[in-house]
Amino acid sequence: MSGKNEDLISCSVNGKTISVPKNTSAIKAFKIAEQDIAHYCYHPGLSVAGCCRLCMIEIEGNPRTQIACNTMVTEGMKINNQSKQIKEDVQWGLDFHLLNHPLDCPICDQAGECGLQDQYMKFGQYKPDMNQKKVKKAKVVSLGEKIVLDSERCILCSRCVRFTDEVSKTHELGIFNRGDKSEVGTFNGKELNNDYALNTVDICPVGALTSKDFRFKQRVWYLKKAEAICTGCSTGCSIYLDYNEEGFFRVRPKPNEDNNSYWMCDEGRDLYQHLNKEKRLVKVYPSKKVSTSNFAVSSSSSSSSSSSSSSSKKAIKYLKSELENIKDSTKIGVLVTGQYSVEDYKEFFSVLKEKNSINQIYHWFDQKNSKNDFDDLLIRGDKNPNTKGLLEVAKDMSLKVIDSSELKNTASNLEILIVLGPEYKKFFSTIDEKLEYFKQALQVFYFSSVKLDSLDSISNVTQIPLQSLVERGGTYINYKGLKQKLSILPQVIPKILSFSQIAKVLNGEKIQLEPLFLKTQPVKDNQFSFQKN
């Protein structure tokens, strides 16, 4: 398309002249011209259904109004949707959609991001002329493990049906019956449990399909959205993370033509759980071998979260002193997973290289057999978001990358084993094998943001908490070399160190800790008491 004028055609949308590529539908032309147009059934990632009849337009020279989603733009076409007739068409179309739509907004999870609410505010006629009784249909129908269907709320846009037919290609959903008795449902005995099922919840313009996981947790207007990357596999889908002061609540796909288009897999939607306090490593768990005088942490007085920064600082200072004692760099092992950002690796490795002149790292990579698996949509066998980035950084710093299975031979020689642990343990199948290596090394320093319970039983492991991926930020390089940058979000747990801070402490510099944004404790009962003086 670059600069080739023959691929572009010009048209006028609401009097605004624009040029669009050939084979563009009129509704896309409206989007390009940034003009409002009402629509439900049209979704840029799906085929055209043309069943909602809301995207009405007038074409100059054509007496009849037409739908924009199924009309292709031709050279010199003049289209508009500003006339009185179009407005009335849309108003009445909306009224028919609302004919059997129940008054569920107070209990509907979609309220606040509902297509019907938004469109009615923009295009509705505000004066309902309907006084018939509404047709009652099934409510709260479970469509499998993840999704609940409310047939009454459904406006039969067929987006979900088209999704299962065209994108996930699992064909579970269909529209049954006729007229005002039509309902969305699954075919006999089938459940909507495919790997991409929750996308139907996202594309549902009303609250007919809701996610069981998110249901009734929060009203959507209390949530802020942040752009992030899913780190569940090497595809690295762009996502929105919805969060507020109480924590992270859900993950939605962010449209990204270069990578995941409009979708993401259901596995990745658990990402938010690993960012919340419940699953996080919140304080230092010192190894039982270290004498407490060296390294006074987790005694009863310092177990509160406020001391976690000082204790993790202490732990890293202790690591620093231990590293200084070791002259032979082959006695230091660094075991890394591909789950950290490029910047994290750079900062951490450069310090170790400078101070201890390490020249090799062990790569913890468990999907060797399934590395190149791909399900033809999004899910990839390599469950690390940044394997490529890790290898690139190691190449730049001329570090030798050794597979972690080598540890079988070398672990017993190691005096210190530094582990950048997995952030999502469910993707790492051979954790028990690694624990055997940990036992052989003299001391293990395990960095992770996620708590791994099986480590508590091993006496020589010191667990040091890290900031989670959205608190650290950084660049991730996905399977095809696409660099994606994560923005930094507020911290959930107070005073936990990032990689740059750890590197500074290892360098012997002083660090400043930022105050906390999120609420760390639930609101207590009212402690009000009035005191004189």
Next chain:
Amino acid sequence: MKVNRNIKTYFLLSTFSGMKFTFFKMLKNLFNKKKMITLNYPEEKYKYSSRFKGTHVLTVKKDGSLRCTACMLCATNCPAQCIKITADEHKDSSVEKYPISYEIDILRCVYCGFCEEACPVDAIRMGPEWQTPDKNGSKFNYDIRYLAYRPQLKGGVESSLDDKERHSWGI
């Protein structure tokens, strides 16, 4: 000119005029007690209209359960941000969503009545009670037990429209 202005702004003058007003008011009140405006508060009480907007009441359905559907519009609308609701899924699919906790921090509440106005299902009202003093350290976080079922309400106030009626009318 200057002297005259100084006399006017001289504070004693206004002090005396104020005392004159107070003195005559006192005489008036002494000889005509019935027209006295103030009350001896704890012993005598003013009778407000029954529509006075005081302490909140959560209404109940005919079966005695809470009318509230936990839509959080009151909490959203509350300018003092004193309402905290936790919603959960109800076993009965016709109810679907209900509050498992509903708390009003009454010390933060400004009695503006916006919660009542925002409520789409007549679940919260401002009741006629206006005396809610308590001792230091007592619970000023009103929960469901207090808001809906306190003894003064005698088993709860019924809401004007039930979901069952609404469904039977086909709306």
